[in-house]
Amino acid sequence: MTKRPSRSGVSLGLDRRGQYRLVDARQRPIVQANRFLTAVALRGLARATVRAYGFDLVTLYRWLDRRRHTLASLSGSNLLQYIAAQRLTGAQPTTINRRLTTARLLYRFCTGNDIGAKDRAMKQPPSYRGRRRDRQLGLHLIPRRHQLQLRVKAPHRVVEPLTGAEVRYFLRTLRRYRDIALVHLMLLCGLRSAEVLQLRLGDVLVEDAQLRIRGKGNRERVLPLPHVVARAIADYVRWERPTGSASARLFVILQGPRRGRPMTAAGLRSLFRHRRRDHAVARANPHRFRHTFGADMARAGVRLPILQRMMGHADDTTTLRYIQLSMGDIADEYRRAIDKLQHRYRVQR
Numbered sequence: 001m002t003k004r005p006s007r008s009g010v011s012l013g014l015d016r017r018g019q020y021r022l023v024d025a026r027q028r029p030i031v032q033a034n035r036f037l038t039a040v041a042l043r044g045l046a047r048a049t050v051r052a053y054g055f056d057l058v059t060l061y062r063w064l065d066r067r068r069h070t071l072a073s074l075s076g077s078n079l080l081q082y083i084a085a086q087r088l089t090g091a092q093p094t095t096i097n098r099r100l101t102t103a104r105l106l107y108r109f110c111t112g113n114d115i116g117a118k119d120r121a122m123k124q125p126p127s128y129r130g131r132r133r134d135r136q137l138g139l140h141l142i143p144r145r146h147q148l149q150l151r152v153k154a155p156h157r158v159v160e161p162l163t164g165a166e167v168r169y170f171l172r173t174l175r176r177y178r179d180i181a182l183v184h185l186m187l188l189c190g191l192r193s194a195e196v197l198q199l200r201l202g203d204v205l206v207e208d209a210q211l212r213i214r215g216k217g218n219r220e221r222v223l224p225l226p227h228v229v230a231r232a233i234a235d236y237v238r239w240e241r242p243t244g245s246a247s248a249r250l251f252v253i254l255q256g257p258r259r260g261r262p263m264t265a266a267g268l269r270s271l272f273r274h275r276r277r278d279h280a281v282a283r284a285n286p287h288r289f290r291h292t293f294g295a296d297m298a299r300a301g302v303r304l305p306i307l308q309r310m311m312g313h314a315d316d317t318t319t320l321r322y323i324q325l326s327m328g329d330i331a332d333e334y335r336r337a338i339d340k341l342q343h344r345y346r347v348q349r
Contacts (some may be wrong), residue, residue, distance in 0.1 A: 010061040012054040020054040022061065032071060032110050033057045039109065046216060048194065056102035059086075074107055076116030079150055093154035100150060116150075159321075161292035162283060170281045177236035178251060179271055184229045185211075186286055190293035190311050192216075193268055193286035199250040204233055215312035223310060294322030 009025030020037050022030040036057070041050050063085055064070065069078060079100060086096045107115045162170075167187065174180050185191045185199075195213050203212040204225070211225045233250070245252050245260035253261050268286065276282050290311075297307050308319040 009065060010058050012051075012058050020050055022054065022057055024061075030057075030061060033061065033106065036106050036109050044218060046218065049216075052098075053102055056099045057106065059099055060103050060106070071107060071110060074103070074115050076150065079103065079115060083150075083152060093152040096152045097154065100152075104149070159288065159291050160283070161295040162288055166281055166284065167292070170275065170284050173275050173278070173281070176254070177232065177240050178254060181229070181232040181236045182251060182268070182271070183289060184226075184232050186289035187293055188226050188229055189223050190290050190297070192290060192312075193265065195312075196286075197249070197251060197263055197265060197268060200248045201237075201250050202248070204230070204250065206230055206234070213312065217314070219312060219314070221309065221312050291322060294319070298322065 010022060010030070012020060012022055015021050019041065022033040022037070024030060033054075037050060037054055040053050041047075060082075063082055067078075067081070082103070083096060083100070086099065091099075104115055107113070171180070171183065174183065182196055185196050186193070189211060191213065192215070195215055198214055199211075203214075205212065206225070209225045209227075209230070211223045211229075213221050213223060215221060237250075240254055241252060242254070242260040247260065247262050249262040251263040253259055253263055253267065272285050276284060294307065294311055297310065302310075304316060304319060307322070308316050311319060311322070313319045
């Protein structure tokens with residue numbers, strides 16, 4: 001088994017069959033965790049998702065070892081201590097909530113029960129305001145859940161899309177047809193970085209002007225292929241992509257001993273990391289290009305169900321995050337409105 005070195009004993013690695021497995025300090029498999037990971041993989045979830053579950057379990061079991069706890073002894077009070085330990089390490093609220101979810105799923109998988117079902121620490125806090133109203137889709141009441149899950153309050157953050165000047169400046173720094181095609185797929189098609197790397201030559205349907213995408217959970221979707229993106233891909237395949245490459249992946253490594261092998265996530269990150277040293281494009285990263293696509297589509301009047309399908313979201317609430325007004329949008333609307341008010345009231349500038 002290949003594994004990552006660990007100071008605290010528990011580590012995640014790959015066995016001979018290429019499956020993720022947890023082992024303790026003596027290289028003994030952690031049976032409960034590995035049964036859980038096997039079940040997750042059998043459900044057909046993406047390999048990256050199984051890997052994420054594995055690292056969450058590593059964090060949990062390391063904490064259990066330090067506290068001399070067992071999985072069966074977990075309670076609501078223990079989870080509060082787990083949260084406190086995560087905060088001390090500087091983990092973000094969204095990361096803590098994901099790890100809490102993984103811990104609850106593992107406990108339910110192994111015991112058939114929920115953690116702390118009768119524990120006061122898991123009860124509704126006094127500040128709970130009862131049933132709420134849906135702010136996005138109407139005013140109907142949402143039924144109160146039987147039991148609230150213990151979570152950390154995550155701050156609401158508005159991800160500002162890139163400006164036109166930032167996008168143009170970033171594109172001018174690109175020197176390879178491959179890199180131009182990569183960025184165009186994120187900017188004009190809204191692809192995730194993993195989706196870009198998983199594209200195959202056969203997924204580019206030039207004659208139909210379509211692009212076949214394999215998204216999260218192996219869900220497929222088909223997107224229109226803009227002419228400028230099709231041209232960028234064609235230039236890359238014609239002039240840069242090694243003709244002798246045995247890989248079916250569209251984007252491959254262009255130089256070095258691994259020339260012709262599929263491009264890796266680390267290689268894609270380095271493409272952006274080196275350019276972010278320039279202050280003019282310090283905000284540029286793959287997800288922000290995708291977010292810019294979502295914001296641009298929303299500004300153009302694309303309806304929510306269509307945008308949800310284009311971006312490959314399973315839940316419309318995820319899509320709603322992309323169409324929240326940015327400060328730039330608010331400022332533009334304010335300027336247009338204030339000009340009308342100044343004209344109405346004859347206010348001198």
